[in-house]
Amino acid sequence: MSLESAEAAAEPVGRISPLNRDGGGPLHAQIRDILHRQIVDMALSPGSSLPTEEELQRQFGVSRSVVRQALSGLSDLGLIRRQRGRGSVVASTPVLRRHVQRAGGLDEQAAAHGQRLRTHVISVEPSEPPQAGIDALGTTNTWQIERVRYLGDLPVAFMRTWVPRDFFPHFTAELLENASLLGLMRDHGYQPAGGPRQVQAVSSDHDLARTLNVNAGEPLLLLQGVTRDALGHGLEWFNVWHSPNTVFDVDAQVTTQPGRISQEHVRRLRNLTQQLESELADLERGGR
Template structure:
């Protein structure tokens, strides 16, 4: 019976793998490389070790290495090139317009991208105080979702919506569905509302959900969405991964500072009136 030297690693963990228990070897290798990519030792465009080098590094067969690389490719983390090996893929960039409320799927589609939504939970929960003021109720659904772009998590969304307006919401109904689209289907037409953006540091939970690092800066979008009559439909927090670009269409007025509050009030009222009339026309057409 051999005695292992003090302080030495167990043999099954010497190269980072546990051969005695745990996931299949290809999944362990995939996860090791995944962590190296996410934690930035492997930067976009940098080559991965060759299949032969990975075989020697982990002491496994080529088929196991190929399974691991295939898993990374399916996640959109690497690009496999025939005869040239694999390189780390650049993270897909999510672009959204700060002035537009909702329509994130349409904005991604305009850039040739497709978003996927996974619902983590839908539960009856009391909202925070700002949400109570915005929605005028404490009877709300708390909805948590992750949005994926090319299988890379780009946004974590925590939303509160009134249960009295949407008693039918379930996890299954919201999976891969547009929340604002479902509101429209049930007679409530989102018109917009105030938003604010700020940089925040990722805690351990957010870092896990967005495959980022703890304390890495994220963009937090907070706001409320109301219908044309001013009723609160949702109050939300959306944490965006660092590879998010917010587009803002800035305008220079010919008379800076001359736009009165009364003028703004009239424009808001006109917008709500138009939205209300459009909603009536859509209901009549249905």
């Protein structure tokens, strides 16, 4: 039997992508990424068994050590469980859920779903933000903060945030490690109130792909926005790239159609008007 025939007979799901043996990177990383893609696309559902090491050897035409390196990489990402006697089983991929209309509180949102987020600070350094950030914060004297948020060992968000150095002169990587940025702002006497946000789908570049353990060009959800305090001071301008296993919850409300006002609404307005007129008359009589 030819290698192609063996691959077709043993292949459990979908079509196996060929390996690029000329400059495509380590073979074990290519195999890991192919299986990762099948898991994310649900071609391999949680609880299902991966092909055995022998089957993967035949499918990809590689040695057992290469296959084991690929499976070890998937295990390190928390995507599979390697069980003695059962082989490798697809694990349930954790999903990060967050509310679009809620500013901050990502740790609390994750905790509400029985999850725990941790934060790793990559860098904190003086850096001028893009023009949109300058407009939002009203200053070029800012810290640029880069952080990665994790669910367990799985990276789920990469954050790039600018904050005014005049407000927060003592921010350091050590201070921000596994800490709430908004909580630290409150500790410095500033109360975050919220601000406009927008979400859009973007393609991951190579740096983002490496940080979030996804394939280059894979779609990510980018959340952009500004957080202000009650007085309108810009406290942060941020970009947050979310991995594909993120769900944004939106509480949508049906608005009253323009030009159509209910009779009950009219009645309440008339009663309110009468009450105000009565109180004004009382005040005028008392002032005479």
